[in-house]
Amino acid sequence: MNRPGTDDRPDRLYTLTSGRSRPSREDLDLVTLIVAESGPTAGLSSELAAILRLCVHPTSVVEISAELGLPVSITKILVSDLLDAGRATARHPRYTASGRPELDPATLEKVLVGLRAL
């Protein structure tokens, strides 16, 4: 982990989120799918604009994180800002609410059929 620039990253991330370390929403999962409801507008930060462009199609929080090169926790904060502003909507995974998946037979069947089709 001796990449150049690693040492200054926390400060950059701190600036990106205006010093916040927690998202306004606790319900964002790695695989929550985010959909942009509007395009980027003038004045939006480059990161938020990039998220809106990515999310023209449903895009998971973890993919946004990877594409932007930002840690998941920072990505969640930025995505929460877009959700709070009504600029994006979230499609939450259906089986993580309790922290323990309750896979119904129909979804499990989808998994089996989908994997067999690989």
Added chain:
Amino acid sequence: MDSALSESRPVPDGPRAPLGDRASNGLKIVVVGGFGVGKTTMVRSVSEIRPLNTEETMTRAGVPTDDTSHVPEKTATTVAFDFGRITLDEETVLYLFGAPGQERFWFLWDRLFAGTIGAVVLVDDRRLDESWYAIDRLEHHGTPFIVARNDFGGPRHSLEEVREALDLDPRVPLIDCDARSRRSSKQVLLTLAEHLQTLHGAHAAAPVR
């Protein structure tokens, strides 16, 4: 460091195959194992996208201290992980995460991998001891899992010996695989899915063959 982040991050090579507009339900499966056991290889074998990597930077949660409260995450721990994606149908997308299994990474699981439908413990039978902790934690979390032995040029032990060495519950499937092979990796995931079906008592549903 069990991480692709020690290498330079490739610049995204254009728009990635997007999900369909009806995609609405993300599922998670985690492939867990020690360094170099083939996690990313397996993800790559079955993923519809080139495996991506990202990281989580986190401080140990819930430790309020007076003297560091204004310091921006200077003591953050960074953990990297890889992932890929399989679209199952118009609405359902399966994400595969390759996650390090060493003890120091397990605080990730509560934060990141809660709600995973199941896990694959990928093992190298020359280094079985690296899997003990992962198996112990999966059992503790109640996460359903199977164990797959990756082929590193011929097994050194029988599967029975591996099962014994891992002190594996007889109900937990244990299979051989070649993580470089799409067909073999697919079989690993199918074995996990069938194990989930068994656990959920879903055998009443008509099997699709």
